[in-house]
Amino acid sequence: MITGLNAANAYSAARSAVSPDAGSAPRMLERVGQAAEDFAAQMAQVDAVSTRAMTGQLSTQELVQTIAEAELTLNTVVAIRDKVVEAYQDILRMPV
Template sequence: MLTSLNAANAYSAARSAVQPGQPAGPDAIRKVGEAAEDFAAQMAQVDAVSTGAMTGKVETYQLVQTIAEAELAMQTVVAIRDKVVEAYQEILRMPV
């Protein structure tokens, strides 16, 4: 499950991978991969809970909580993507 603390940790791990002046080592790349796997697992959990809510096997409060966690995870992924795109655009603006 991806909580806000896990999302913040994943964001800080991914941030070091694109931070200027620091080479991205294998540890940073591994952490980004783990964050992506956690995100995929969170989305799979949302699908499972949504299906369970539609069939009456999962309580509504559990569905709302899972959707809120998924929203936080999605916001984290979008923030990371935005930083990567920003870094790429900065590289394109560099004079050759």
């Protein structure tokens, strides 16, 4: 037979098992911020390389390589954004 005390004890045990660490949120935000800065730096690098290629200071091969790296970075950022939006929509659909 399940009693109120048994249910409360089970709830307390489950709650501590799934609660996030106290310091994990600031670290997560720091990592997200660093990733955003890295993305911005990558896009700035593409701009600089493109300018150098247009003025003849850089070979076409180096330009294509830099653009390919930027495309991979952009695809990764878009995939992460899509996952975050999907998770947010799943949370909104949850019954309360």
